[in-house]
Amino acid sequence: MRLDDEQESSHYEVQDGRGGGFGGGLGGGLGMLLPLIGSRFGCGGIVVVLVIMVVMGMNPLSLVGGGGGQPVQTERPASTELTAVQRTSLKVLGSTERRWTDIFKAQGQEYPPPTLVFYSQNGQSGCGAAQSAMGPFYCPADQRIYLDTDFFNEMESRFNAPGDFPIGYIIAHEVGHHIQTITGEADRIRKAQQRVPEAEGNALQVKMELQADCYAGVWAARDTNLMEAGDLEEGMRAAQAIGDDTLQKAAGRRPVPESFTHGSSAQRMEWLRKGLSTGDPAQCDTFNGAI
Numbered sequence: 001m002r003l004d005d006e007q008e009s010s011h012y013e014v015q016d017g018r019g020g021g022f023g024g025g026l027g028g029g030l031g032m033l034l035p036l037i038g039s040r041f042g043c044g045g046i047v048v049v050l051v052i053m054v055v056m057g058m059n060p061l062s063l064v065g066g067g068g069g070q071p072v073q074t075e076r077p078a079s080t081e082l083t084a085v086q087r088t089s090l091k092v093l094g095s096t097e098r099r100w101t102d103i104f105k106a107q108g109q110e111y112p113p114p115t116l117v118f119y120s121q122n123g124q125s126g127c128g129a130a131q132s133a134m135g136p137f138y139c140p141a142d143q144r145i146y147l148d149t150d151f152f153n154e155m156e157s158r159f160n161a162p163g164d165f166p167i168g169y170i171i172a173h174e175v176g177h178h179i180q181t182i183t184g185e186a187d188r189i190r191k192a193q194q195r196v197p198e199a200e201g202n203a204l205q206v207k208m209e210l211q212a213d214c215y216a217g218v219w220a221a222r223d224t225n226l227m228e229a230g231d232l233e234e235g236m237r238a239a240q241a242i243g244d245d246t247l248q249k250a251a252g253r254r255p256v257p258e259s260f261t262h263g264s265s266a267q268r269m270e271w272l273r274k275g276l277s278t279g280d281p282a283q284c285d286t287f288n289g290a291i
């Protein structure tokens with residue numbers, strides 16, 4: 001990616017999770033459950049938990065405050081104190097802010113940007129504990145993207161998806177979930193999920209993830225300066241590497257399409273490419289008008 005001219009976003013925080021990370025009012029059981037759900041279901045799992053809490057009359061924001069445990073320190077150091085990969089992430093975030101601001105402005109709307117939170121090992125989010133094993137995720141309750149920068153190193157070694165474009169793809173994908181949240185799409189999807197059996201709910205989840213992939217492509221397409229030779233291939237390799245079928249095979253299991261929550265490698269590549277080739281969020285209707 002060509003990011004030299006990009007301004008770093010100022011919407012970030014750094015969490016020092018060495019104090020334990022499971023602080024807050026998680027009350028043990030749920031606190032331990034959230035990371036499991038997160039790792040099993042990816043970004044959507046957190047959403048499911050929130051829906052369950054709302055349905056049960058619980059306040060999802062109660063996950064944030066109160067209770068025992070060590071509070072996680074949140075600070076905002078000067079970006080010069082950050083690592084190279086963190087500064088790259090902030091340039092990507094800044095770029096997404098400018099592109100999505102333009103898109104929203106064209107429709108007479110304002111774009112409220114998300115905040116990027118860097119954490120190490122054990123963090124705390126408005127959606128519960130954040131752990132490296134969960135990978136990057138977006139929490140709709142506090143409109144923050146949680147990123148353990150070690151994840152990028154892991155991605156490089158484990159998923160064989162090196163290069164810097166995957167950093168952009170992943171952050172832009174999480175920004176895609178933010179777009180879904182502020183436009184109300186995420187709410188509509190959650191409501192639709194409550195009305196259908198689990199397999200169909202998973203299918204809706206897949207469509208939500210593929211739409212976020214497409215939105216990531218829209219961002220990259222709109223930043224005409226950004227793409228360098230090889231970036232498209234890097235992005236496709238990353239999309240291929242994190243498809244559910246590829247991950248299930250890598251775990252020694254036979255791929256079960258009904259259990260997919262993010263989409264197959266082919267689907268993820270298809271929708272990232274669709275966003276990239278059109279630069280038009282209206283082309284990202286993975287639901288085919290059904291939501």
Ligand SMILES: [Zn+2]
Pocket residue numbers: 042043044173174177209212
């Ligand atoms: Zn996602």
